[in-house]
Amino acid sequence: MNAPEPPSDRVGPLQRSLREAKPEIFAAYAMIGAIILFGGIGFLLDRRWHTAPWFLVVGLLTGIAVGFFALARGVRHTHID
Numbered sequence: 614m615n616a617p618e619p620p621s622d623r624v625g626p627l628q629r630s631l632r633e634a635k636p637e638i639f640a641a642y643a644m645i646g647a648i649i650l651f652g653g654i655g656f657l658l659d660r661r662w663h664t665a666p667w668f669l670v671v672g673l674l675t676g677i678a679v680g681f682f683a684l685a686r687g688v689r690h691t692h693i694d
Contacts (some may be wrong), residue, residue, distance in 0.1 A: 640687030644680030651676030 622692020
């Protein structure tokens with residue numbers, strides 16, 4: 614009697630590729646999320662204090678910086694492992 618293979622060994626090529634690309638996928642969503650989050654906060658602050666577009670610009674730039682940081686961190690950990 615052969616023991617059944619663990620579920621992780623019975624995955625197809627698509628599932629294996631997605632599992633291997635998990636850090637890059639996370640970094641891409643983190644970048645998009647940071648831009649939307651900080652841009653949204655900037656937009657709301659501009660509406661509240663009637664300073665358009667200054668807080669929106671600062672929020673978008675902050676989101677881009679945070680997103681690139683997350684992207685760099687994800688890529689660095691991927692290449693180290």
